[in-house]
Amino acid sequence: MAPRGGAAGGGGSGGGTHELRTSIATVCLAGTLDEKLRAVAAAGFDAVEVFEPDLLASPEPPAVLRRRVEDLGLSVSLFQPFRDVDDVDPAAVARNAHRLHRKCELALELGTDLVLVCSAVHPGAVRDDALLAEQLNAAAGVAASHGVRLAYEALAWGAHVSDYRHAARLVAAADHPALGNCLDSFHVLSRGDDPSGIADIPARDVFFYQIADAPRLSMDVLPLSRHHRCFPGQGEFDLERFHAAVVSSGYRGPVSLEVFNDLFRQADPVATAVDAMRSLRHLRDRTFRHRPGLPPASPSPSLPEPPAVREWAFAEVSSSPATAPAVTRLLAQLGFSRTGEHRSAPVELWSNGAARVVLNRRRDDVRAQVSALGLATPQPHALHERARTLLAPVVNRAAGPGEAEIPSVVAPDGTWVQFCGDGPGGWLTDFAPCGPGAEEDGREAVALTGVDHVVLPQPFAGFDAATLFLSSVLGLEAEAVSVVPGPAGLVRTRALTSPHQRVRVAVSVAPTSSMLRGRPAGAGHVAFAAADATAAAAAFRRNGGEVLPVPGNYYDDLEARYGLDAAFLARLRENDVMYDRDEHGELLHFATRSLSRELFVEVVQRVGGYRGYGAVNAPVRMAAQTAPPAG
Structure with a gap:
């Protein structure tokens, strides 16, 4: 069987000196898609996740947007989200396969070979792991027919799959080279889960890595996710530990910010993008300064040693x-x-x-x-x-x-x-x-x-x-x-x-x-x-x-x-x-x-x-x- 991962997705391990490319989801920023892309490029990001609502609202076709992204010195790291890939109703499964064919074509037009698939949250979600693995394998087959890969993410409020370890077991059971995992710090840490289990997931099975911080609020994880996520260093999650776990696993793809925040969606996108990049550089600095034995896979450039403010x-x-x-x-x-x-x-x-x-x-x-x-x-x-x-x-x-x-x-x-x-x-x-x-x-x-x-x-x-x-x-x-x-x-x-x-x-x-x-x-x-x-x-x-x-x-x-x-x-x-x-x-x-x-x-x-x-x-x-x- 062909190895999982690939150059665009960034799965797989490697030696020597390497850096995680920086990425940010368009949902983090206010403005039109064009304004968001310009802000992302100005802040020095390498890549951008394109959210489907931003694409649908854009007057420009995907091929034109792809050229715009390339002209700005960016790449598209991911297209998302594809929801409800599984269903107990065979007719719904067939409709999902048809929809997935079109979304894979769309992703390629945008210039990415990676599509995010979320665990199902609807009442018809499959609750039998064997059947779910079978449906995920079939969906990966659809994607592979276009040269596209799927990154499967366990939503913290998923109907059946809400734990990253459960998702990893399903990916392993589906056993398709076009199917891997998406690790998202919010969906792990908001549940109080231990990220150390990331080390048990083969690096070749991790296709994408998303990161977000959040305050510790006494509320359900869904409204916390939709309204109160923030950039690393602005909340209370232990993101240093999470980042260290992902880097130690051998993952070498992008680290991508995915932040849903009501205030960010009203703020100047240029200033927000600068904050976003600052947060990644600060996270990298703290993680590697406190853990000098980690491999140097991180956003660049390295920060000077912080002098004391006396x-x-x-x-x-x-x-x-x-x-x-x-x-x-x-x-x-x-x-x-x-x-x-x-x-x-x-x-x-x-x-x-x-x-x-x-x-x-x-x-x-x-x-x-x-x-x-x-x-x-x-x-x-x-x-x-x-x-x-x-x-x-x-x-x-x-x-x-x-x-x-x-x-x-x-x-x-x-x-x-x-x-x-x-x-x-x-x-x-x-x-x-x-x-x-x-x-x-x-x-x-x-x-x-x-x-x-x-x-x-x-x-x-x-x-x-x-x-x-x-x-x-x-x-x-x-x-x-x-x-x-x-x-x-x-x-x-x-x-x-x-x-x-x-x-x-x-x-x-x-x-x-x-x-x-x-x-x-x-x-x-x-x-x-x-x-x-x-x-x-x-x-x-x-x-x-x-x-x-x-x-x-x-x-x-x-x-x-x-x-x-x-x-x-x-x-x-x-x-x-x-x-x-x-x-x-x-x-x-x-x-x-x-x-x-x-x-x-x-x-x-x-x-x-x-x-x-x-x-x-x-x-x-x-x-x-x-x-x-x-x-």
């Missing part, structure tokens, strides 16, 4: 000239001093100990918002090269005479990320020392120790893209998503931290209705660390600052929940300081009034290794922020 250099706030005085007044009330003026731009440096804020007055289009993250790293250029390889847009930042070169990239939401090195010629040399301003006269010191974290508000469809960017480019570890109720709806937040907890960044999405009304419910903010939050709140208030008021009901509940010492609780109440506790320690924190919908300031005190962000207190804070912003 600590905060600064947080930049942009403000229009008209609203900058409100920002400087707040900074002075928080004990910051104006310590430097940029040598060539309307930019100021404000410092309070190790806490530094760069105030950029060049933006006429904003009231006040976080506009850049300054991150200290021993290898800024290496981190910049890693970011570039992960398709992060590079900032062409003009540096004047004597000014530092600061490698920078742009996050998906437009925030600049600037990599600041150590030693002579660092970023601080860009600022000429200056004396205090009038707003600093007579103010009391507020003891801050640095930047604790920054929260970046995201566009509604940008939450997952931001998570992937921060984890892949900066090497931050994503934590679980937090969902809290605000006055205008639910607010989602996800924190990402550096390995030593020195750099913390969170992304947040506010309800659309809240954003339209201009409320700050999901606003971004900078949180500064303090050794004593109650003392900092008291000093801030004596400097004329306005602490966000906390209702008395909150403190009554706090006493009931934690049984706090009466004097300690009184100090919290007096200073409008909130409290939380986890298994590692305690958190004391307070917030200022909002400067704009995009910015307020928080001061936090972590006691004994507390790792959270006070999410339980967020509804109280957001309710207080429904009052009109100050300024």
Whole structure:
């Protein structure tokens, strides 16, 4: 019998150095088929899966589309899906064979010899394995008569076949060279299955490999699949282990993203395709960096070793000239001093100990918002090269005479990320020392120790893209998503931290209705660390600052929940300081009034290794922020 697999499908094993080609399904992207193809090519993919609905909606015949794909430097890796190949009704089986003849001809016109066949989900699905293997053998015979192969996939909700191991047994029993398996991470991991069994499937029997991530949600796998899949690194599946299992099996075909996501289907296809490629490169990097013994079969190019993001250099706030005085007044009330003026731009440096804020007055289009993250790293250029390889847009930042070169990239939401090195010629040399301003006269010191974290508000469809960017480019570890109720709806937040907890960044999405009304419910903010939050709140208030008021009901509940010492609780109440506790320690924190919908300031005190962000207190804070912003 002829060996299974072939050059186009990619089954089979091999030695030496080889890479998995990259592919993506058209269902992942918004737009017309032509727009999708252009986005896929621009992101650097090798191939594309064509979904039949996209083909049916296209005004161009398959042969023309094939030329378009080739002109873009792509190939068609797969045509899909062919559904309901098996049936207990002989008449239905005959109709399926007729339909399959036409779809095989169509696949060849598109330029691929591989068609995906899903396990049946209809009531007439065959439930006898011997009969099902016989029907699969017959379907493979139909495909082989056209020079086409079939990749059989076990859907997680299949009527009879829902397990990849069951599908593999059926493929083996059907015993036809034109029939192989399609391994899909979603259909395996959404069921909680163990991917280690992939090693038991002969590599020649694996024709295709699809990958998708997803959050862990308490819902049936079908709606999870249809609405909530995401790219690797955006969900909670252990895709490193799955990818390692497929590579170790000897599979050498494409790795193809198949993601059904409501928001992706509404987003810019070019940006989504870039996220998709970034996710594959990041997956490859993590898998092989953590498992150096694996054969080097993976998307290319290899990523540079991720340099450490050591600590905060600064947080930049942009403000229009008209609203900058409100920002400087707040900074002075928080004990910051104006310590430097940029040598060539309307930019100021404000410092309070190790806490530094760069105030950029060049933006006429904003009231006040976080506009850049300054991150200290021993290898800024290496981190910049890693970011570039992960398709992060590079900032062409003009540096004047004597000014530092600061490698920078742009996050998906437009925030600049600037990599600041150590030693002579660092970023601080860009600022000429200056004396205090009038707003600093007579103010009391507020003891801050640095930047604790920054929260970046995201566009509604940008939450997952931001998570992937921060984890892949900066090497931050994503934590679980937090969902809290605000006055205008639910607010989602996800924190990402550096390995030593020195750099913390969170992304947040506010309800659309809240954003339209201009409320700050999901606003971004900078949180500064303090050794004593109650003392900092008291000093801030004596400097004329306005602490966000906390209702008395909150403190009554706090006493009931934690049984706090009466004097300690009184100090919290007096200073409008909130409290939380986890298994590692305690958190004391307070917030200022909002400067704009995009910015307020928080001061936090972590006691004994507390790792959270006070999410339980967020509804109280957001309710207080429904009052009109100050300024």
